[in-house]
Amino acid sequence: MLEMAGDPSNAPLPSGPSSLCFNKEDFMKDDFDVDKFVIDCRRRVQLETLRDDLHVYLKVLKSAMIELINKDYADFVNLSTNLVGMDRAIGNLSTPLSTFKDEVQVVKNSMEAAIQKVEEKLQKRRHIREKRALLQRLANIIQSVAKIEQLLGIQQSDEPEKTVSDMYRTTELSGQLVERVATEFNKLQFYVNKSRGSRLVEEIKPRISAITTTLQYSLQDSLIHGLESGDIEKLRQCLRTYATIDKIKDAETLFRQHVVKDYMEDVIREQFINSNPNGLKGMYTKVLEFIPSQCKLLMRVTSGSPLGGEIVRGYDFLVNAVWPEIVANIEARTPSIFAPGNPNVFYEKYCSSMEFVEKLELNCGSQASVKRLRSHPAFTTFMSKWSLPVYFQIRFQEIAGSFESSLLNSFNKAKDSDFQLHSTQACWTALNHCWSSGVYIRPLCHRFWKLNLQILSRYSNWIEEVKDNELIKSKEVVGMRYSSSANDLIKSASTPNFTSGGRESPQTNGQIINSNENQPTVTMKQLVCLIADIQYLVYKMPSLLEQVIKPKLMEMGHKDMNLMEESLKEAQDAILSHLPAYGGYIVYELTHQCCGHLKNVTDIPRLFRRTNREIPSKPSNYLSNLVKPLDAFLGENNSVIPVHSKSDWTRRILQNITEQYLTVTTDVLTSVKKMEDSLKRLKRGKATASLTGMSDDDKIRQQLAIDVKHFGKQMEALELQSCDMDPYKHLMELVQNAAQTSVQS
DSSP states (O other): OOOOOOOOSSSSOOOTTTTSSSSSGGGGGGTTOOOHHHHHHTTSSOOOHHHHHHHHHHHHHHHHHHHHHHHHHHHHHHHHTTTTTTTHHHHHHHHHHHHHHHHHHHHHHHHHHHHHHHHHHHHHHHHHHHHHHHHHHHHHHHHHHHHHHHHTTTOOOOTTTOOOOHHHHOOOOHHHHHHHHHHHHHHHHHHHHTTOOOOHHHHHHHHHHHHHHHHHHHHHHHHHHHHHTTHHHHHHHHHHHHHHHTTHHHHHHHIIIIIIHHHHHHSSSSHHHHSSSTTHHHHHHHHHHHOOOOHHHHHHHHHOOOOOOOOOOTOOOOOIHHHHHHHHHHHHHHHGOOOOOOOHHHHHHHHHHHHHHHHHHTTSSSSHHHHHHSSSSHHHHHHSSSSSHHHHHHHHHHHHHHHHHHHTTTSBBBBBSSSBBBBHHHHHHHHTTSSTTOOOOOOHHHHHHHHHHHHHHHHHHHHHIIIIIHHHHHHHHHOOOOOOSSSHHHHTTSSSOOTTTTTOOOOBBBBBOOOGGGOOOSSSHHHHHHHHHHHHHHHHHHIIIIIIIIIHHHHHTOOOOOHHHHHHHHHHHHTTTTHHHHOOOHHHHHHHHHHHGGGGGHHHHHTTTTSOOOOOSSSSTTTTHHHHHHHHHHTTTTTOOOOOHHHHHHHHHHHHHHHHHHHHHHHHHHHHHHHHHHHHTTTTTOOBBOOSSHHHHHHHHHHHHHHHHHHHHHHHTOOOOOOOOOOHHHHHHHHHHHHHHHHHE
């Protein structure tokens, strides 16, 4: 049922049939939009269905409205009757309400006037109170000045030539008197600061200045006399007085000017460094001797001692007096120690200086004092004087330049090293040199680590350059890759061969081949050394990180090594990624050299056809040379080739040879079969046979079977089981089936 009262958005709508395609509450939303409503409904039903449902709900609404009107019909009819006389009643209320409003306004105005008078009186009272406080402070100032002058014995005189020092000499101040003066002076400072701007304060300022100067003279003499005499109680009382009048900085400055300066100027100078047997270290040792000899009493008073006694807080003479004077003299009198031109000398001076700073920090009384030392502007100035980026740049050129020079003669043999090649030895030396004593400086740790990664990256790029510039060129010299056809193999066999040393074999197919212009610049021996070096270098890199780099990082407080290990692992993977190409090249070269002898397999039919030879009982001569290049290669490089690489290369080379052997043998047997069938069809008389009755074709098959079996023994001699190689199984099965077929026929 609809309701007329209240917010129409909250009025309940009559329920409609449950089959309606829309929700009736959508019509009551503040953001209801017809277009959006239609589009939303259209996604679910057709427009015709929406139209019908709207008509149905319209009828429901009309019925609900009629029912509501019928229910409250009497109220609707009597609405106008009930409002008769309402205007007159409202008019009768207007007059008394206006009168009441005027009365309230009068009361309000009276209250505001009273409040304003009270505030004015409170303001006057506040001003009076402030003036009274000011007068009291001024009176206190006059009283304090007079009292201090009386204690100090300062006489007011019109004689202009009488100085403050003359007035001070009139009265010798004792320790207790100085403390009383300091306490009163502290009050005076408070009153003066609160009364700043007053005319009386301006007039009395000369007297206050005379008091301040007199007190400073007294404290200065007291401090200096306490230091010279070693009177710890006098020092404690003097420093306590300085702290009372908030002049701690003045005491530290006085100590620096009267005690520290002369000592440091005598020690910190170029002549002292040159004359001392220990050079800069000797100078720093002499500087450190100043602390126990001249600062001992002050540190006992300000930091405490096992002997007990009151501690005067707030002082740090080592940080605020000794250290700034040291830095100032080093800057001005020994600037040569910061010169980075000679990296070795710079390293020694830097290490000596950092050792001196560490020893100086050990003399600080607390961790808070050490923090103050490191945050002092003089500390920042001192550290910024060391041109560490310039030093690193010189070391970078030295280390990287030496390594880069080694790559110019990269395949030279390494001397007295676990590595085979000079280039790899230079790489390993450069990596270690970054962290060696005499080179590594702690603040440059991140730069040296980056240099390590750059060296490994350069080594990886050089390996890739060798692969691109030498191996690919050598493959072009050797000729086309061997393929599965016998004709391609024969064509490939007629191209130049290279021995395991990278030189041409002296003869091919019975002829001397002169192709020095095509000789590759990198030998097989050198490639094997490079592969062995790569694997050994990658093997040693984790030990460099664990034993050399990590301890230095731990010294700096760096504990998360995951990122370092990931970076090193990435560099290792980049170097190892080149090994498959080099291994493939060696396999390719040796396969090519060995397969050149397989062309003799095609000559076997010519040796037996119409020659009346005996039945074959021993392998062909070419088999003695078939794996000879591989055998020679392994013998020559046995001490260098990694064990895993040796077995892998041998297996791959023999598998390639076997596949080529299978291809050539298949072609030969097919040719023999075709010839045999052709002769049978043409029926050209008697078959060619030996005395035993075996035909020439059978002898050919028999010879092939003997050769294949001998080849299997050769593989076993190279520590590879022929029965584990599928191509050899197929080859053996092929020749055995051919031999059995000939026997049966």
